Amino acid sequence: MDEAAKMKGPVRIRMARRSVSGPKMIDVAKVAGVSAITVSRVLKTPEKVSPKTREKVKRAMADVGYIRNLVAGSLASACSQVIGIVVPAITNSLFADTVEGLINVIRPHGYQIIIGLTRYDVEEEEDIVRAFLGQRVEAMVLTGTTHSEATRKMLSRTSAPVIEMWAMTDDPIDTVIGFSNFEAARQMTLYLIGSGYRRIAYLGGLTNNNDRTSQRLAGYEMALSEAGLTFPDSYKRSPVFDFREGGRAIRRLLEAHPEIDAVFAASDVLAVGAIQECTRQGWVVPDRVAVAGLDDSIIALEMVPPLTTVRIPRYQIGEVIGNELLHRLCDPSREVNHIIDLGFKIIPRAST
Amino acid sequence: MDEAAKMKGPVRIRMARRSVSGPKMIDVAKVAGVSAITVSRVLKTPEKVSPKTREKVKRAMADVGYIRNLVAGSLASACSQVIGIVVPAITNSLFADTVEGLINVIRPHGYQIIIGLTRYDVEEEEDIVRAFLGQRVEAMVLTGTTHSEATRKMLSRTSAPVIEMWAMTDDPIDTVIGFSNFEAARQMTLYLIGSGYRRIAYLGGLTNNNDRTSQRLAGYEMALSEAGLTFPDSYKRSPVFDFREGGRAIRRLLEAHPEIDAVFAASDVLAVGAIQECTRQGWVVPDRVAVAGLDDSIIALEMVPPLTTVRIPRYQIGEVIGNELLHRLCDPSREVNHIIDLGFKIIPRAST
DNA sequence: TTGTAGGCGTTATCAT
C-alpha cells in the first residue's frame, strides 16, 4: 500500500518535486488533442468553446479523473475563491446560523469559507486575521467592532472587502451588517416597563472587549434612565452565557432582592436557564417573576412558558453578507452601502 | 472615501494584473538587503538564518507590512495548510462541537479548515468533495459512511488522508473515527428494558442516506429482539430532529398507544421536545412516560426532569481527528490505526 | 474559436 512512499529512491539529476500530483490541465489537453487553455476555458467559460471541443475535453477530463488545482488558479488569477469568517465560537452558538447563511449563499457560486474562532479574545482574532489575509481570502467577515490596533491596521490596508457583523456603528472599517444591540436591549427593557414591571434585573455576559454585550447593557441602562428608574448595581449580573449560570444568577438575584418582578437576560441561554431554575424552585413565571431573553433561539418557543425575547436576524445576516460580497467581488467598482441595519423584533410570549 | 475606486483610469499598455497586491518577499528582501529565499527561511526555518540577518529581515517585514502569500506557498510546496470538513449542518447541530474541536487542535499548527454543508444530501456532498479536492486540501473529513459512488472514487484516488467520522464501520475508505450508533441505541434500549419498561416507543430521524439514524434504529430493534419484545410498527416514528416534531410525535404516540411507558428518542432534540410537551400536557415524566435521549447535548441536564441520555464524544471526535491528522501530515509513512472507536456512555438521569 | 507566451509569489534544489 505504501509502495509509492518507498520509491524515493536514489537521488537523480534534479528529482521530480513531488511523487504524484494527479493529472493536470496539460494532461487533459493532450488526451483531448487541444491546448491547456482550452481545457481552462471549458471549466470557466464553456460558452467560448465550441460544443464539439467542449465534449471532447469533458470526456478527457472524466477519463483521466481530472480535478482542477484551484491553488494554482488562485495564484494566477489572484482570486482565491475563499472568504474568511471570524466568530467567537460556533458551539452552542448563534453565530453558527450566520455562518450557515453565508455558506448557503456563496457555495453555489464556487466560494468556500474558512472559519476562525476567537473565543472572545482579540489577540486570537489578530492571529486569525493575519493568517486569513495570508491565505489571500477575497473578503473578511468579523464579529463585532472591537478589534486590536494591529487588526484594524491590517484590515484597513487590505483591498478586500471587510465586513463587521452582529453590531452597528457609524464608523465601520469598511462595512457593518447587523443590528443595534443597544436598541434591542433598550426596546426590550422599555417593553417590560410598558408591561408594568418596575423592578427589572439584568443578566448580561462579560463586557470586556465585547461590544455586543456592552451595548446591550448600555441599552438596558438607557431605558431605565428614560423611565426614571434606578436600581442598586446588584440588579445587574454578568454571568457567562450558559444555562447553569442563568439558573444560578436568578436564584441569587431573587434571594438578595425578593422585590424583583422581572429579569431581562441579554441572551436566551441565560433566560432559559433562569426559567428552568424557576420551574425547579416552584416560582411561577411570569407571576412570581417575568423572564425575557434576547436572541429568539430555537429553544425559546419550547419553554414552558414560552419565552418573550428579541428576534435577531442571525441567519439573514449571513445571507445578506453573502449577497453583498458576491456583488462586490463581481464588480469592485459597485457602489456599496457601508451600513446595513437589519433590525430586530420584540417577540412577546407568555414568560412576561 | 471611494477615491481609489475611481482611479481605474485609462487602459495602459499591458495593464498591471492587479491594482494593488501588497509587498512581496522580494520587496522585503530588498529592504533587508538579502535575497527572497532568505526571507522565506526566516518564516519557515528561522534556525537556518543567522540571528543578525533574521533581525534585519524581521524589521523589514514589519516596515513594509508584509503578509506572506500562502497561496503561492501552497503551489510551490504542494502544502495548502487547509483541511476540509463536511458536515450535514452546523446550525443547532452537534457537529459544531466536532468542528470546533478540530479547529482548536489544528489552528495552533497553522492549519485552516474549510467547511462544507451537505444538508444530508449525498449529491451536495459530492459537489463539496470535488471542490475541496480542487482546493488541494491536505485532508478530508466527512460525516458518516454513506457517500455516492463518485465521491468514494474521488476519495479513494486522493493521496490525502480521508477521515469518516461519527460512525463505525469495518471498511472505511481510509480511516473512521467515531462511535457505534448501533451500539449506542442498543445499549440505551437495553438500559430502558433493564429499568423495567416494557412498552418502549422509538423516535428517530429520517433514515434515507443517513447511516447514523439507520444504525440507531437498527440498534433499538436489535435490543427489542434480544429481549423478546415485539411492538407494532407504529411504535416507531421518524420525525426530523426538531423540538416541535418531538412534541408532536410523543403526543400522537400516547394518543394511539396509551400503554406506552417509555419513549427513546434517538436525538436529544426530540427528547427535549417530548419532555416539554409532556409538561404542557401534564404528563409526569417519568411516571406517566419515561423519556430517554441520545447525544447528551447541553440542554439535557437543564430539563425538568433532567434527561437520561447517551453521551457521545462530539468534541473529542474533532480533537482526535485533529491530532491524528497532524501526526499523519508530518509523517506520511507513520503507521496509522484506521478504526478508532471513541465509545459512548449511558447517562442515567431522572427522566427514566 | 483556439493557441502561444509569460507571469502569479513562493519554495525546492543545487551551488557557493
Added chain:
DNA sequence: ATGATAACGCCTACAA
C-alpha cells in the same frame, strides 16, 4: 549561512 534558478499549475493578455 546565503543565493541563483527553476519549477508549482494555471490564467491573463494578446495573436492568429
